[in-house]
Amino acid sequence: MREIIFDTETTGFDPQNGDRMVEIGCIEMIDRIETGESFHCYYNPERAMPKAAENVHGLSDVFLSDKKLFAHGAEELLAFLGDAKLVAHNAQFDFNFLNAELQLSGYQPISRFRMIDTLAIAKSKHPGAKLSLDALCSRYGIDRSHRVKHGALLDAELLTQLYIELTGGRQIGLGLAEDSKRNDPIVSLRPTSQRAERRAFMTPRDHHADSAELARHKIFIEGIKDPLWTEI
Template identity: 50%
Template sequence: MREIVLDTETTGFSPEEGDRIVEIGAVELMNQLPTGRTYHQYINPMRDMPKGAFEVHGLSEEFLRDFPVFEAIADAFLDFVGDAKMVIHNAAFDMKFLNAELGWCKRRILPMDQAIDTLMIARTKFPGSPASLDALCRRFGVDNSAREKHGALLDSEILAEVYLELTGGVQPDFGLSTASGTSTQAARTVGKRPRRLAARITEEERAAHDAFVGKMGDAALWYKLA
């Protein structure tokens, strides 16, 4: 199963008011493991800016000026996504912007049912608890110390870890594994116990249990499963 964990950065909150996407970051998962394939693109928003420096999540108007406009990258973005499910935190926001940009350049619209919203999953699973990406990182012990400024690719990598914690999937490995093994190796050994655990009952408890089972006779199920 192929999934794309995705995040965008925008100039504001409303494409209807002229706000645009300035960055897209995405991580590919296959059967809930990272493949190493990513998509990352800065985008020139091509909109009227106020005089002076324009800052959005640390990206300046001057920095973005030399990057392609959305129409120039639309086909490559759609090719990367394909028909895979897109895992997005607050999917309605990102999908609104993506489909606005795709509509303006006359490309195919992404159906809402292609998106998996981790915000909704978190709110359902932990009602009443904070459900921001940072809050979920704290809940699951996901390291987000590098998240000093929002970055679409970094946020998508962090979201991939949070998503798999939310859904009980395999913990991804983004270059953080130790020399002794990888997440793939760990996934293969989940549920396999190398040896039986030592008994923690006392001799008195064992004797009482044996006496209880003894009263059931030789046909007791305990003897058949021993």
């Protein structure tokens, strides 16, 4: 199963009031294992960056002034997203901005049936607890010491680790060989952040004893003095 864990940075809280998306970061996972593929892009919002928002993510008007418009990079983003499930923390917020940008650029919005919200998962697992990304990383022992300001790709990387923990940890990727009748059985356990590799298993050997081995075994058994199984 292919999933994209993503995060956005914006000029504010509501695209209906003119706020725009200025950054998106995406991490690809297959069967809960990072493949090493990612997508990251900054966008010129065509409006001034409020100081409060800049204090959160550090993206200034000067920095964003030479970045592409979302409309000029939408095809590339959509190609990366494909038809995968989309995972975000407080996903409603990120979906609102992503779909607003798509509609402004003349594209169809992404169906919310594809949305997976880690905030909702965390609420069900830890009712009443602090559920910010920082708080949940602390709860699950995820290192965020390098997170000075919010950043879409960095937060997506942290969220990827958190999503794995919220959905069963690394053990969820532990699997045995699939049905031996398949022509290409694979192992689902792969190192973190590496592309999934297909690995074929050897055909099982025939372990039936031949007549000579059975004869030697009989002689060995008959040579045992007072075997315990005769007392049963």
